[in-house]
Amino acid sequence: MRLFDTHAHVNEERFDNDRTEMLDACFAAGVEYIMCPAVDRATAESAIALADQYEQIYAAVGVHPHESKDVTEEDYEYFKDMALHHDKVKAIGEIGLDYYYDFSDRETQMKEFKRQLALAREVDLPIIIHDRDAHGDILDTLRTYGKGNFGIFHCYSGSWEMAKECMKLGYYISFAGPVVFPKSTRLKEVAQQVPLDRILIETDSPYLTPPPFRGRRNDPTKTQFVAEEIARLKGITADELAEIALENGKRLFGIQ
Numbered sequence: 001m002r003l004f005d006t007h008a009h010v011n012e013e014r015f016d017n018d019r020t021e022m023l024d025a026c027f028a029a030g031v032e033y034i035m036c037p038a039v040d041r042a043t044a045e046s047a048i049a050l051a052d053q054y055e056q057i058y059a060a061v062g063v064h065p066h067e068s069k070d071v072t073e074e075d076y077e078y079f080k081d082m083a084l085h086h087d088k089v090k091a092i093g094e095i096g097l098d099y100y101y102d103f104s105d106r107e108t109q110m111k112e113f114k115r116q117l118a119l120a121r122e123v124d125l126p127i128i129i130h131d132r133d134a135h136g137d138i139l140d141t142l143r144t145y146g147k148g149n150f151g152i153f154h155c156y157s158g159s160w161e162m163a164k165e166c167m168k169l170g171y172y173i174s175f176a177g178p179v180v181f182p183k184s185t186r187l188k189e190v191a192q193q194v195p196l197d198r199i200l201i202e203t204d205s206p207y208l209t210p211p212p213f214r215g216r217r218n219d220p221t222k223t224q225f226v227a228e229e230i231a232r233l234k235g236i237t238a239d240e241l242a243e244i245a246l247e248n249g250k251r252l253f254g255i256q
């Protein structure tokens with residue numbers, strides 16, 4: 001099975017002790033592409049360093065809503081410079097709103113979200129959206145300030161009604177480990193209905209480990225379980241689903 005994990009924080013320090021072995025195991029298991037998102041300047045730099053080191057890894061630059069209170073002008077200059085001039089930087093992300101933790105105040109989250117929507121349009125790259133308990137404000141903002149933006153709803157957690165809105169606005173729906181959890185009946189219904197040409201798969205490693213590995217560190221090989229579950233819901237083979245999702249990812253990120 002050939003896999004594209006469209007969201008894996010393989011630059012996180014939880015991989016520092018065995019990153020080389022972990023990534024080699026991923027590549028041996030069929031993971032052919034990994035999108036490594038940033039959450040701030042430091043993780044943008046470490047994502048780019050990994051993209052320089054491994055042909056299979058691509059990077060995003062941007063500031064997560066959690067870290068939006070700390071972003072600086074210099075950070076924005078760096079993001080823009082990398083987005084324009086580094087050929088393995090393929091997205092602005094992860095960006096969005098997180099009303100569950102509220103680690104940055106909501107006004108600041110919104111301000112930096114809008115600014116990064118503008119940045120993504122300027123550099124003509126897709127965005128990777130983090131939306132936690134902020135469905136309404138994310139959609140409103142995309143409708144009002146996001147004309148011309150496109151990209152991914154990462155670790156999708158909304159309803160089918162909302163998924164239709166997201167797709168109408170030009171977004172892909174990316175499913176992570178939670179779609180595998182037996183209790184996720186509503187999310188499984190969404191995955192069953194989203195058209196194949198709009199589906200992406202991811203792990204959000206090292207978080208959100210799917211069964212049968214819950215409680216352990218997640219890694220990109222587990223994209224396979226997401227592929228298997230969505231394939232089961234759609235009545236196709238896991239190989240077919242993985243292949244379609246891989247091509248969707250390459251198309252969205254502009255990977256040859």
Ligand SMILES: [Zn+2]
Nearest residue numbers: 007037094204
């Ligand atoms: Zn993430």
